[in-house]
Amino acid sequence: MRTRPLKVALLGCGVVGSEVARIMTTHADDLTARIGAPVELAGVAVRRPSKVRAGIDPALITTDATALLKRGDIDVAIEVIGGIEPARTLITTAFEQGISVVSANKALLAQDGAALHAAAESAGLDLYYEAAVAGAIPLIRPLRESLAGDKINRVMGIVNGTTNFILDKMDSTGAGYQEALDEATALGYAEADPTADVEGYDAAAKAAILAGIAFHTRVRLDDVHREGMTEVSAADFASAKRMGCTIKLLAICERAADGGSVTARVHPAMIPLTHPLASVREAYNAVFVEAEAAGRLMFYGPGAGGSPTASAVLGDLVAVCRNKLDRATGPGESAYTQLPVSPMGEVVTRYHISLDVADKPGVLAQVATVFAEHGVSIDTVRQQGRPETGGEASLVVVTHRAPDAALSGTVEALRKLDTVAGVASIMRVEGE
Template sequence: MSTPGPVLRVALLGCGVVGSEVARQLNDHSTDLAARIGARLELAGVAVRRLDRDRSDTGIDPSLFTADAAGLVARDDVDLVIEVVGGIEPARSLILTAMERGKSVVTANKALLADDGYALHTAADKHGVDLYYEAAVAGAIPLLRPLRESLAGDHITRVLGIVNGTTNYILDQMDSQGTGFAEALEEAQALGYAEADPTADVDGFDAAAKAAILAGIAFHSPVSAADVHREGISDVTTADVASAKAMGAVVKLLAICELTGDGSTVGVRVHPAMIPRSHPLAGVRGAYNAVFVEAAAAGQLMFYGPGAGGAPTASAVLGDVVTVARHRVGGVTGPGGSWYADRPVRSMGQTVTRYHISLDVDDRPGVLAAVATEFARHDVSIETVRQRTEGPDGADLVIVTHQATDEALTATVNGLSQLDTVREVMSVMRVEGE
């Protein structure tokens, strides 16, 4: 197979787990990539924080490493920039510099895109370059491009997904093995699914950033991570998981992006929820990701696969690199950011949902009536009630509501906690997927 003549020079920012895998795949598949693009890709340099670290196992020519990332992206002989260092700065400045110098950018930086995606797209449009970031959400799963391109002629109404593998592994262990949260987290860390500091995962920050990106693309409106209602899984107990099982459900950390009411506003939230075991997302096991998309014409679509890891993420990065390189060879750019709808993000209080509420109450006449009165006071309808006696004078009361605004449900829970007959509001969890 003959190698095409033109050469595109690539600057790689970052050489960690993902960056080193990107470099390896660029080298190992160079002939195939050249045939697909119509030009040969060549590493111009690799920016790293520390030059004294041993990187002999990467197979990268040592002369390509540099600590001057700003100088690398500004070089005239660089055509494309791949950013996999993560974080807000210096990544933002480096990407903006690259664009100002006429270079297209491929990034996996979900935090930056969720924080400042609108400004980055504006800069890309201004300078006539591409900004692609498939790897920022759900690893190797082709998701963002189908939303941005394949479904561009449709009307997306909802995106519901499991977009964090660490939390899905933890909740899956709690469900399938009866493991407690702390023990499941330790197992996730031992397997490399969770960082030593798991805050970004278990407190929902990672999923919230991805939800902001998904909502912005799906609903053609600027959405940032600050707009996303966020709750993590640290408070999910084995009792919650057992209660979900009793009602034929499973607990998942969900990212939910949806058009609301008449479609004039957008709702974006991340929180644990009970979903029926019959729902396609309920069967997503281990550290895998899956995203369920609902569109007016296409109907229901599901995207499933590994959501993290060096090789899967590098696969998504290289897919974008091929696309961007083809555009470069052809002298064109792909679709940019689409914000024409500019829908505001609705407050969480106005979100309509269902609740599963577990109460520790006195076991005596009149308790259920008092609890029901509190629900009625806030115009929240009860769907089911289940009671189990605990000890000589206490009982567990589990209530599942019909749909109501989150504001009304929250007020109901606050009111319940003030009742003399309610010893403790043991858990509160939303119910989705029905």
């Protein structure tokens, strides 16, 4: 066994970084045995050096991350700062210094993953990022290694614990959106500013990463269609229950039927209660993978938090350190297919549309005509009078599969009808 330790620079020491440091210290002997050499925390770069960090030698703390990387003896850098800058510059600096990188930075990888992969490959170094998607759940490595010989056609999952907690509470207790969000905030599942979660930005970054790996093509964050879940209401859940469904915020990455393009999208959707994703509760994550040879696989577990995310970081650290000892590198970017990313308008799925309409004869015929004119076939219709509104009714239409562009045209035309007071809700129906 090699006796000189592999030296690690930890960039960032928040919730995840502090757990990484703790595990590296408490499990040092196990890590040494698994890697084949000692691994040593050589420095910790932070913004606020005065903050007390239990279990970390104060002598390791520095505010100069660049100087830490340029010391000349660092083997691996762990980046858990998050955001675009200074993380991007620091990772690039690490590669220039001959340092392999382990990152948990989904936003940066979704935006600049291709450039970072190219820099790592040019330097003959590793870039690992299991922790960037779904926390502790082993997902990245199975997609790019275990399923490397298979053809993946679809990846669909719940990849944000905050939104799943909120929607689960709305479903199980009948709470409204704000009430469920307040509970998530009180329990620490939601940030003080939950925008990145509830508006789907977090999930969209993860979808870009998953689509790129699954389909061997480059998918950037800008390629991902994104819709948040702040407009999901108790009425939507009531409609979903009548259909034998629930509502989840899903990240969906698909290969076109002809194999010539891919799509990536994030939005709330109704899914049947019989689908495995429907039973994912609280703040858990789950990702459903459909491959030609392997069939259907589901990966499930805690998708966030200090310890779960640190577990994924340490798994990558072991792999990267082993590669260092073997003077080898692991899998890099695989983008050989160069498939185009189709716009959302070409996505084909089913829809649940709730309309507020005049409660009088002929309205249903007018609505059905609009759907037919735009090539959207109706599956079921349910109409219920609402005496409290003084002559309005609620009309719920569930369609057969249709392109998103056709549905958008249908809704635009419906809004122009004198007999339609408003479009209360539009929800896609997935997983059937």
